[in-house]
Amino acid sequence: MAKITHVSPLAPKAGFPSLPVIDGVRFAALEAGVRYSGRTDLMLADLCEGTTVAGVFTRSSTRSAAVLDCEQKIGLDLDGRAAILVNSGNSNAFTGKSGFDAVAKITGALAEETGVDAQRIFTSSTGVIGEPIKWERITAKIGELNAALDADGMELAARAIMTTDTFPKGATQTVSLDGAEVKIAGFAKGSGMIAPDMATMLAYIFTDAAISRDVLQQCLWLANAKTFNCVTVDGDTSTSDTVLLAATGKAEMAPITEFSDPRVEAFRTALHAVMKDLAIQIARDGEGATKLIEVQVTGANANGPAHRVAKAIANSPLVKTAVAGEDPNWGRIVMAVGKSGERAERDRLTIWFGDILVAEKGWVSPSYTEEAGAAYMKNDEILIRVDLGLDDGAATVWTCDLTHGYITINADYRS
Amino acid sequence: MAKITHVSPLAPKAGFPSLPVIDGVRFAALEAGVRYSGRTDLMLADLCEGTTVAGVFTRSSTRSAAVLDCEQKIGLDLDGRAAILVNSGNSNAFTGKSGFDAVAKITGALAEETGVDAQRIFTSSTGVIGEPIKWERITAKIGELNAALDADGMELAARAIMTTDTFPKGATQTVSLDGAEVKIAGFAKGSGMIAPDMATMLAYIFTDAAISRDVLQQCLWLANAKTFNCVTVDGDTSTSDTVLLAATGKAEMAPITEFSDPRVEAFRTALHAVMKDLAIQIARDGEGATKLIEVQVTGANANGPAHRVAKAIANSPLVKTAVAGEDPNWGRIVMAVGKSGERAERDRLTIWFGDILVAEKGWVSPSYTEEAGAAYMKNDEILIRVDLGLDDGAATVWTCDLTHGYITINADYRS
Known part of the structure; x- marks a missing residue:
């Protein structure tokens, strides 16, 4: 990792925002030593049963094994528990068949430890391209990671996915849907190799809204087009860009199941605000940025x-x-x-x-x-x-x- | 102008090449003070009667007044004397109607001084965008410039068109066409804002070949696609990119009038070599280049x-x-x-x-x-x-x- 000796002068003056607990989501982060030492590099988000998950991904023709794996899973109509596991330090991109094997080892080990269906485990990897990932350093930590899950761990998770970032990036909004106070909160990383052709970088957003997978996916796609897709640092598109949006359904509301539902507009507005906030924070942390x-x-x-x-x-x-x-x-x-x-x-x-x-x-x-x-x-x-x-x-x-x-x-x- | 304190480490070791006299072409260069001081910034190439001229230009939608003027003239079927006048320091791009007026003033003054038809006077301007060009500094020097014409002045001309270039760029080839030793020689400038979408930068190439305008244009277009169009420094396309190729017809040869003429291939090979040489010199002089x-x-x-x-x-x-x-x-x-x-x-x-x-x-x-x-x-x-x-x-x-x-x-x- 480049020696990040100072925080971007454009970092939010208030520091990392205070993010609310999202009912149904817990986080953990720790040091697995995938590549870095002396810092966290592995994070887990545990998602309760019934969570719907939407995603958008890089369109790079050389996208990583983790992205290809997520793309295949994101459209499945499953609604058990789910999990998101992310490592920094190695992107597991252009690593041949062993890259897919590594994803299978990691998701398999997490499924075994937690009982979550492997088809509901989404992984991302960010860091160096073309080097075999030391997956056994990740699987060795899965028990410890699972034991550390905490509803209040979002900032720790945001820090674990940083690479050349000089500050962790978080954002939140609340929106009233028919009287239910729905929370949306998430975090992102990204600093260089930023020119998303659709998704950008890594971003994970969580809400307690009750909203079907199809509607959630459409809301994500539309917000993404006007937020992460509108950020560029260097015109270089990553092999690993991923945005995942998970809705736990824990808010006290009747589920949204149609895009024509009148509550969708308010949800979209709040989601857009969270994603725009994160997207601009990525530009603020562009490598070497002063403006x-x-x-x-x-x-x-x-x-x-x-x-x-x-x-x-x-x-x-x-x-x-x-x-x-x-x-x-x-x-x-x-x-x-x-x-x-x-x-x-x-x-x-x-x-x-x-x-x-x-x-x-x-x-x-x-x-x-x-x-x-x-x-x-x-x-x-x-x-x-x-x-x-x-x-x-x-x-x-x-x-x-x-x-x-x-x-x-x-x-x-x-x- | 940026203070160019050292020559690119990638400059040709042998320095500027020895360019031959092209029969029918004379050059002059002098200090007009368009923007720079203490250096030449205006050059004239005088082309004998019967010279055919081909050109390719930037496809930028904000191309300069000089480029628009050249484009309109390059297709005209005229064969009297001709001239190329180039200034550095101001690109006369995005200068509104006054930009066209400036081109008309400059070409008009040169036509009056030399007797060359203004429709056969091609100009280029390179330098700052969006500032009115001090055309009167150019027209004031036209008499002096015309009096200084010299068949051996190509290196002086090459130096007068430099902006952030750290060395002047020249190249030459000779080719035997049915026993006639035909010469091709030219020069170019370019260092930044280099990502030609068809022509690139300024380049002027001269030959004593006898070759019709249509065939010359086709040869230029084909060579350009594989040479100047294949150079990039920063992905930024100039408003002023221009390549002009002038053939004086002074070589002892029957004129080439058809692209199917068997001599065209040898001519194209030599032209390609000159243009590739100049194109690579532009990459060698890319702003800040070390490799x-x-x-x-x-x-x-x-x-x-x-x-x-x-x-x-x-x-x-x-x-x-x-x-x-x-x-x-x-x-x-x-x-x-x-x-x-x-x-x-x-x-x-x-x-x-x-x-x-x-x-x-x-x-x-x-x-x-x-x-x-x-x-x-x-x-x-x-x-x-x-x-x-x-x-x-x-x-x-x-x-x-x-x-x-x-x-x-x-x-x-x-x-």
Whole structure:
């Protein structure tokens, strides 16, 4: 692991949030020594009977054995107890047949210890690619892990899945569904190799809502498209990206079984807020980040093109280094719009830094001054707004600047 | 301009090559002070009557006024004298209507001074985006420039178009066409904002071959697809990429007027060699580069997918920083193949560093040792070979590593 000697300057000032107990979920974390030493690297979430589980995963064609295993299980219509087991230090990706064997050994050992059906055990692995995972270090700890389960252990779990992260990431919301106070809480990791093509990184979200698997999956998919899928650190997509959402059904509510249920909208809003919070924390902890960048694109001919233009800006090394240098170099934003491959007309483009109108009608705005732009760029959080002036397609993407810190971390760290 | 305090360690050891005089072409360069001071920033190439001119340009939707002007002129069937005028320091891109006015002022002044039809005057501008170009500094120098024309001035011209380049880039070939010794020579600039989607950067190539405009254009297009289009430094596509190829027809040969002419193949081979040489020099001068990286992809289901997989590897910040750190981190190559969006099957992938077999059959090769990989990564020139094992699609892409130097240059320089 890279030596993380300081916490990202963009870390939430309040530290890790106080997360509520989610009735029906217990956590444990410990040191298994998969690769790291002197820190926790293995976490277990135990999910009560009746929990529905939804998931979205990387679309990488070289995705890991754990991801392939989860994908196969996520659609099964089972509702007994369930579990999520995650290790950091080794991603078990590109490890051939032995990678699948390792997943089977781990899930088999956990099933034996806990009595949970192996088809309801979801695993993730994050860390170095292409090295055989020392699965026996994980299976050796399963008894101890199971004995340590605690409803109040979510922060410990969040810490155990970190790799180059400089702070653990948690978020929570409560939502009233027909009088029932439903809780949603979760955590995520992610710092580099962040450019999810659908899911991103590892994130685990828990709720006591009673909600069927199909509806839960649809809520997750929709929220994911506007949250984790809208974060990029370096344009590199991981082999292991996984988001799991588990609903224990312990809240005092009649189960939601249809997407048309009027309570779904409130649930989705709260779920979206939790996932957006976690997604932005990932951008805040982007490797080497010193600035959080939000890119808002409006006026595209559809939402898809808006998203691709926003990604082209957010992934441009020249835009990201300009922000790092506090240089209001809006010409590089024009360049990135131009290279996106999406329709854009120079004379309809409008660009703002925050509320500062920078360029319009194919030209720098008469009201813009370099001084105003330079002063704005000194902020920790930079908003880049681009209106394409074509139609009402819109998208927002979050990223961070590209600094010497990114180079130092990645010329040094095997991930 | 960034303070370029040292020449790229990857610059050709022999320095700028000795370029031949191309009969029918003369060059001049001088200091116009468009933005820089204490260096040349304006160059003129004067082309004799009968010269055919071919061009390829950036496909950016925000391409510059000069590019739009060239595109409109390049297809015209005119054969009088011609000229190419290039300034560095300001790209005249995203400068609204005044950008077009500036091009008209510059080409008009040059037409008046030289008698060349303005429709045969091709201009390029490179440098900062979005600032009005001080065209009057250029027009003020046109008389002096025209008076300085010299058949032997190609190196001076190459130096005048540099921006963050650390060395001027030239290349030459001769080819015998039915006994006529035809010369091809040219020069290029480019160092950052390099990810041509068709043309790249600025390159100007001259030949005394007698060859019709249509055939010349086709030769250029084909060579470009395998040379400049296969270079990337940072995945960012310029608003100004331009390649112009001018054939004066002064060689003692019957004109080539059909692409089926048997002499075309020899001409294409020599042209390809010049353009590949220049393209690789651009990668060698990539901003902050310490390693030249060649990515060869074979076994794809077609050449297009092979090119996109090669680009995904060559543009991956994680691959590029691993090379910078001399880390044989082949897992990041697996990641980049996976994220490319192209078809790949984990168990058919084979990866080599140079001649060292690294991974095959979904797993690290039994013969591979970390020591051998680490020793290989100490080379200045790194060959990454990936075979997808699907069909016979192939592509080669050149790039460089991603270092602190790139960050320093781009957090500091307005381009």
